[in-house]
Amino acid sequence: MKALILAGGRGANLSPLSDTRPKPMMILCGKPLLEHSLVMIREAGITDVVIVVGHHAEQIRDYFGGGSTWGMNIEYVHQDAQGSIGEALLLARDRFKGLDYFIVSYGDTVSSENIFLHCLASFSEFKRSTAVVALAPRTELYGNVYLDETSRISRVVEKPKSHAMGNYVLAGTFVLASEFFELVEKNEGNVASAFNDLGSQYGFYATIWKEDWIDMNHPWDVLQANHILMNKWPSASISKLAKVASNITFTGPVFIDDYAEIGEGAVLRGPCYVGKHCYIGNNSLIREFTSLGERTIVGYGVELKNCVLFGKTRIGRLSFVGDSVIGQNVIIGSGTMTVNESLEDVPISVKIAGRVVSSGLAKMGSFVGDNVVIGASNTLLPGTLVSPGSRIPHRGTLP
Numbered sequence: 457m458k459a460l461i462l463a464g465g466r467g468a469n470l471s472p473l474s475d476t477r478p479k480p481m482m483i484l485c486g487k488p489l490l491e492h493s494l495v496m497i498r499e500a501g502i503t504d505v506v507i508v509v510g511h512h513a514e515q516i517r518d519y520f521g522g523g524s525t526w527g528m529n530i531e532y533v534h535q536d537a538q539g540s541i542g543e544a545l546l547l548a549r550d551r552f553k554g555l556d557y558f559i560v561s562y563g564d565t566v567s568s569e570n571i572f573l574h575c576l577a578s579f580s581e582f583k584r585s586t587a588v589v590a591l592a593p594r595t596e597l598y599g600n601v602y603l604d605e606t607s608r609i610s611r612v613v614e615k616p617k618s619h620a621m622g623n624y625v626l627a628g629t630f631v632l633a634s635e636f637f638e639l640v641e642k643n644e645g646n647v648a649s650a651f652n653d654l655g656s657q658y659g660f661y662a663t664i665w666k667e668d669w670i671d672m673n674h675p676w677d678v679l680q681a682n683h684i685l686m687n688k689w690p691s692a693s694i695s696k697l698a699k700v701a702s703n704i705t706f707t708g709p710v711f712i713d714d715y716a717e718i719g720e721g722a723v724l725r726g727p728c729y730v731g732k733h734c735y736i737g738n739n740s741l742i743r744e745f746t747s748l749g750e751r752t753i754v755g756y757g758v759e760l761k762n763c764v765l766f767g768k769t770r771i772g773r774l775s776f777v778g779d780s781v782i783g784q785n786v787i788i789g790s791g792t793m794t795v796n797e798s799l800e801d802v803p804i805s806v807k808i809a810g811r812v813v814s815s816g817l818a819k820m821g822s823f824v825g826d827n828v829v830i831g832a833s834n835t836l837l838p839g840t841l842v843s844p845g846s847r848i849p850h851r852g853t854l855p
Contacts, residue, residue: 460545464510510539543645559631746760763821
């Protein structure tokens with residue numbers, strides 16, 4: 457069987473993180489999201505993959521190439537304009553000629569276990585097109601699925617209004633009959649209508665995913681995706697090539713990659729990840745669910761908590777970064793603080809693409825794009841978004 461990964465979308469709601477990269481190229485635990493998915497696909501026995509690329513397509517092509525590093529054969533289809541999922545499917549149609557069934561996966565989903573193995577196992581039982589479905593805290597963000605007593609999908613409604621919501625949503629992984637391409641074309645790219653025709657004409661079944669899963673829609677979802685990946689770590693792993701001082705403290709599953717250096721008096725509380733060539737300064741505190749991309753430098757006495765740094769970032773001494781996501785090539789000056797809760801003790805809202813969105817979270821820091829410089833002694837309030845390339849001056853009391 458052959459797999460199709462849809463990775464061409466821009467992800468405007470993930471700005472500023474997605475402004476300078478495709479959504480699937482966000483770095484978690486040292487790897488792009490797309491790499492985590494490809495590893496699972498390979499483990500499921502699938503070696504032929506077609507990836508639909510668009511927004512910053514060169515980043516995916518340059519990183520994965522022909523797929524030989526992962527024991528795979530990867531082809532690419534380019535989606536020139538920002539289009540729909542239906543358009544992306546039809547662009548890849550010719551790559552699946554002669555196949556009865558194929559796998560489809562959305563490139564911005566994260567699961568704690570191998571969701572592809574789960575889908576294929578259910579497909580082998582149903583012997584019909586199969587969709588992985590899951591429960592979601594906000595079903596209005598997804599395609600809602602309605603099932604009969606045999607797990608057959610009776611109806612799919614894309615992002616319904618509140619009165620029409622179902623309990624289950626599409627989890628972004630499918631095994632589909634090749635006839636699905638014709639149904640997408642017949643329905644002029646409307647995937648929900650094509651799914652409904654697939655069910656009525658050929659049979660379309662659901663397999664329920666009970667493990668952790670997320671389809672990333674907003675910047676704070678990156679933090680939840682990081683939790684999902686780290687929660688499955690059973691124990692600590694420290695590279696023999698890392699340089700670790702003698703008087704540091706480790707607790708829980710701490711992962712320290714090759715050539716990382718940990719300074720005197722540092723405390724690391726797992727799960728957390730320290731990437732290749734990172735430097736953790738003396739007396740720093742790296743708390744749970746922190747992921748540091750490669751070549752990140754953390755200064756003296758810095759505290760990091762529940763945050764994702766994509767890499768090649770420098771954090772000045774005595775700073776605090778919590779419940780935040782920081783892009784690549786960012787400089788954060790000494791004494792900078794990301795405030796992560798409101799005084800009113802209410803969920804934090806963020807203005808995204810011109811509208812105010814409630815995160816539903818009581819604690820949230822900041823989301824900083826690539827190539828940003830933040831001067832010393834700045835305070836970033838909860839839900840702050842910093843556009844790529846921004847420069848924020850030092851905050852001083854004297855000229």
